[in-house]
Amino acid sequence: MSWFEIKIKTSEIAIEAVSNILCDAGAGGVMILNPNDPDFHNQSEGKWDYYDPQNIKLDFEGVLVTGYIEKETIEASIGMIKERISQLKAFGLDPGLGELSYEIVDPKDWENEWKKYFKPIRLGNHMVVKPTWETFEAHEDDIIIEIDPGNAFGSGTHETTSMCIEMIEKYMKSTDTVIDVGCGSGILSIAAGLLGAQRVLAVDIDENAVRTAKENLAHNGLSEISDVRQGDLVSVISEKGDLVVANIIAEIIVMLVDDIDKVLKEKAYFIASGIILSRIKMVTDKLEASGFKILEVIEKGEWAVVVSQK
Structure with missing residues (x-):
C-alpha cells in the first residue's frame, strides 16, 4: 500500500x-x-491558534x-x-x-x-478541544475534549461545531438521550457526554467516521454511555432521543427532517447546523411544514444553526 x-x-x-x-x-x-x-486573526486572552x-x-x-x-x-x-x-x-x-x-x-x-498545525481551541462556552499530545492550563469550569486530529479532526473554520455545542449546552438536560446524526469524529457526541447526557447515540454512513468516533469517545471515557453505529438514521436507530443534533449541509437536513421526526420524543429538540446563510429559509420552511416550531436561528460567519421543537 x-x-x-x-x-x-x-x-x-x-x-x-x-x-x-x-x-x-x-x-x-x-x-x-x-x-x-x-x-x-482575532487573538485575545483565552483564544488559541x-x-x-x-x-x-x-x-x-x-x-x-x-x-x-x-x-x-x-x-x-x-x-x-x-x-x-x-x-x-x-x-x-x-x-x-x-x-x-x-x-x-x-x-x-x-x-x-x-x-x-493543531493547538487547543475553545468551542461553545466551556468546551476546549485539545489534541492528545498538547498540554493545556484549563480554567476551573473548562470541559476538555481530547481528540487526535490526525485520525479525526479537520482544523478549518469551526463556526458550525461551535454553534452546535453552544446549543447543546443551552438545551440539553442531564437525563437526556442525545442522537448525533452524521457524527464524523464524534466531537458533538463527546461534548454531549461530557456535559452529562445520560445516553449518546451517534450514527454516520462512513465506516472510517464510525471507527474514529468510537476511538475518540473511548479516549474521553464515554464508552459506557455511548453507542456508535454505521448507516442512515432510520435503518440503525429505533430509539427516541430528547435532543437530536445534525451538523451537515442544508439539503441533507431537509431530506432528513421527516426521518428525524420519527426518533424524537415529545417536545424533543432538533439542532440543525452546517447551514449556509442563503439556505436558512429552505430549512426553516421544511421544518415548519413538518410541524416543527422554530425556537431560534443563530448566525456566525457564513453559517447558521436552527433550533426547533416538535
Missing part, C-alpha cells in the same frame, strides 16, 4: 464539504490552511485542504473526488478554484510534521 497526499484548492465556504469528500474517499482526517480563519503563522501563507486566494489516503492505486479515488467537487455548485457551494493535486509520500515525512 502507498500513502497519497491529496491537496485541493477551494473556497472558504466549501471547506466542510470538501473535507467530507476527502474523508469519504478514505482520508482519516484533513488539514486545512485558511488565511481568513477568524481565530487566526489553530496555526503557526509561518504555516498559513498560500499563493492563491482561498483555502487549501489536504488529506492522506492509503491505497494501492489512487486513480479511482481521484476521479470520485473531482466529480463530487464539480457537483458542489448544485448545492449552492462555490468550490473556488477546485484544483486537485496529489503525490505519493513517505509516511515518515508527515507522521509528526502535521501536528504543528
Whole structure:
C-alpha cells in the first residue's frame, strides 16, 4: 500500500464539504490552511491558534485542504473526488478554484510534521478541544475534549461545531438521550457526554467516521454511555432521543427532517447546523411544514444553526 497526499484548492465556504469528500474517499482526517480563519486573526486572552503563522501563507486566494489516503492505486479515488467537487455548485457551494493535486509520500515525512498545525481551541462556552499530545492550563469550569486530529479532526473554520455545542449546552438536560446524526469524529457526541447526557447515540454512513468516533469517545471515557453505529438514521436507530443534533449541509437536513421526526420524543429538540446563510429559509420552511416550531436561528460567519421543537 502507498500513502497519497491529496491537496485541493477551494473556497472558504466549501471547506466542510470538501473535507467530507476527502474523508469519504478514505482520508482519516484533513488539514486545512485558511488565511481568513477568524481565530487566526482575532487573538485575545483565552483564544488559541489553530496555526503557526509561518504555516498559513498560500499563493492563491482561498483555502487549501489536504488529506492522506492509503491505497494501492489512487486513480479511482481521484476521479470520485473531482466529480463530487464539480457537483458542489448544485448545492449552492462555490468550490473556488477546485484544483486537485496529489503525490505519493513517505509516511515518515508527515507522521509528526502535521501536528504543528493543531493547538487547543475553545468551542461553545466551556468546551476546549485539545489534541492528545498538547498540554493545556484549563480554567476551573473548562470541559476538555481530547481528540487526535490526525485520525479525526479537520482544523478549518469551526463556526458550525461551535454553534452546535453552544446549543447543546443551552438545551440539553442531564437525563437526556442525545442522537448525533452524521457524527464524523464524534466531537458533538463527546461534548454531549461530557456535559452529562445520560445516553449518546451517534450514527454516520462512513465506516472510517464510525471507527474514529468510537476511538475518540473511548479516549474521553464515554464508552459506557455511548453507542456508535454505521448507516442512515432510520435503518440503525429505533430509539427516541430528547435532543437530536445534525451538523451537515442544508439539503441533507431537509431530506432528513421527516426521518428525524420519527426518533424524537415529545417536545424533543432538533439542532440543525452546517447551514449556509442563503439556505436558512429552505430549512426553516421544511421544518415548519413538518410541524416543527422554530425556537431560534443563530448566525456566525457564513453559517447558521436552527433550533426547533416538535
